[in-house]
Amino acid sequence: MAIRLDNVGIAVRDLEATISFFTDLGLEVVGRDTVNGEWTDTAVGLDGNHAKIALLQTPDGHGRLELFEYLHPGAIETDPTLPNEIGMHRVAFAVDDIDAALEVAASHGCYPLRGVANYQDVYKLTYLRGPSGILVMLAEELQHADR
Template sequence: MGNVGIAVRDLDQAIAFFTDLGLTVAGRAEVSGEWADTAVGLDGNHARIAVLNTPDGHGQLEFFEYLHPDAIETEPALPHEIGMHRVSFVVDDIDAALAIAARHDCHPLRGVATYEDVYKLTYLRGPSGILVMFAQELR
């Protein structure tokens, strides 16, 4: 897999949230032009993008903020809706990860659950309503 792409309303806000969680910025750019229109299938495509690497170096998230055409606001996805579901992170300390998220005014949807003494996990809304899951292995 190359990366997971996520459209956001505020690129800088998304970068701040995910870098606080330990991801690192691999690169930033503005993209536009015929090649971008063709690749994305959207005429007049112009966006600011940032690619972030996961701490283990095995994954990447690509965030893009559309400058043109205007981004279309939608309701954030619910956990049981078909389509892009969530971004999940295995964390060493779920309480520490939640404290970082809280600094960005992002809190669990309901609370922290324990699954069969294997994981502590929770869902929260990140920037632009992105569903984010934290999972801490207990064994």
């Protein structure tokens, strides 16, 4: 049986603000829709499911996020996930310039939880809290395989 990761789905408070954040970081919107009806109720397991969705992907086409803003039933606010909680944890992106990526994040009011770390001179990386409290990891590779 062949398997591949297709996308990671994230419920968001404000679809447009979240799209803006991720597209400013470099992702591309590849699809948008508003979904509802029996098929979504069945697929999601939620009666009356009605949501606005957007599919974004990295420029290389390998990483995709499906963002959805629930219209019905209403979204349920939860406390933001902490880095050590069990369950869905974070979305990680490799970037070629972490400082530039952090400038983009800051323009959306999103800042590192503590700072930028250096992992054994291999990566500079940080966690930040993105739109709707999404944990986002940014990592810049400092050493390349072609050394």
